[in-house]
Amino acid sequence: MSANVEHLRTLAAVVDSGTFEAAAAVLRITPSAVSQRVKALEQQSGRVLVRRSKPVEATEAGSVLLRLARQLVLLEAEADAALAGEQDAVGAALPLVVNADSLATWVLPALARLDGIAFEIVLDDQEHTLDRLRDGTAMAAIGSDPEPVQGCTARALGSMAYRAVASPAFVARWCPDGWTPGAAAAAPVLVFDRKDALQDRYLAAFAPSARPPRHFIPASTQFVDAAVLGLGWGMLPDLQADALVADGALVVLDDDRIEEVPLYWHQWSLRSTALDAVAEAIAGESARVLRPTVSRGRDRARPRTVRRSPG
Known part of the structure; x- marks a missing residue:
């Protein structure tokens, strides 16, 4: 089919705005006109x-x-900017889907290096971000699946390392004799949201029968705050926890088991100057701060709990 460009633009405005009335305000037409375009x-x-x-x-x-x-x-938008000779013109915002921990640690420094590009960042769990590419919500995403969505490309970025941490006061109360499977079964655990499986994967390896009480803290910064305040223990990335551990605000409960979460950059197979610039900025910053991803097939690329080698 050969779709009318204005009709396609209206479809995007309706989905982005959430209602026909809000889309009409964005497009500066009547709600009736919006409805007619979508019906057509x-x-x-x-x-x-x-x-x-x-x-x-x-x-x-x-x-x-x-x-x-x-x-x-x-x-x-890119064609209009090129014709106008505006190399740094800000066009339509690029919708990107990012996991909360990456946004809180290393993604913003990468995006801050880019001029003339606007962003619309949506948060989702790293294991679910690709759903946003499939449904057209986003043009690019950071996720943990190495397999590209149809019509997209994927490239490895590196891995984030997570460890079980808690505050000294939490340790004194819940595991004064050491972090054991018994302590893990009783001590409250912090979970980002109901998509967050990091703590469950750790418990499956360390204390399989543990069913501890849970606090759901759906914000990366506040998740760290909750750990520092002693509300519970949780899996924090080294990029967030290292400084707090060095200052004594947090304690590593189990330095032997590390949850490695590989991350991949997925984007539409589209020749776009703006999208390519974002991809290069993300790749450059990830190479600087993330661990190299060990990938020998699909299973090895999945998030996994590993034991550190002695010494």
Whole structure:
């Protein structure tokens, strides 16, 4: 099918804004005009493209056209900037999906080096970020799956290392005789959200029968704060925990078991100056701060708990 560019742009505005009325305000047209454009696109494609829920959601067919819409908007903005001779013009915001710990530690320094590019950053767990590429929500994502989504490319960035940590006061209360499977079964654990499996993977290796009470703290900075305050123990990346351990604010409970989370940069297979610049900035910063990823096939690339070699 050959879709009308204005209709595609309207589809993207409806999904991004969440309602037909909000999309109308963004596009500076009436809600009736928005509805007519979406209906025309649906008639042309022969499929329902959006669910009329609150917020509006793209259907599987709508996601296909949503990806096309975002590509056209991006390329159109870059073409307009090139014709105007504006090398540093800020066009449409690039939607990127990033896991919270990467955003809190190393992603922002990478993006700060870029001029003339606007971003719309969406947070999601590293094991679920690729869903945003599939449904057209994002143009690029940082995730833990090495396999690229159809129509996208993937490149290894490196691994983040996580260890079980807690405050000295927490240790004194819950494990004064040492960190044991018995202590892990009773001590409260911090979990980012219900997608966060890091603590469960650690417990599966260290204390398989443990079912400790849980605190859900869905923000990276506050998750660290909760650990420092003694609310519970949790798996923190070395990039966040090292300085706090050195200052005595946190204690490593088990320095032998390290949860390695490999990260990959996924982006649409699209020739875009802005998207390529972001990819290079991300790759450069990740090479500086992340561990090299050990990948020998799909299974080795998955998050895993490893034992450190003695010595």
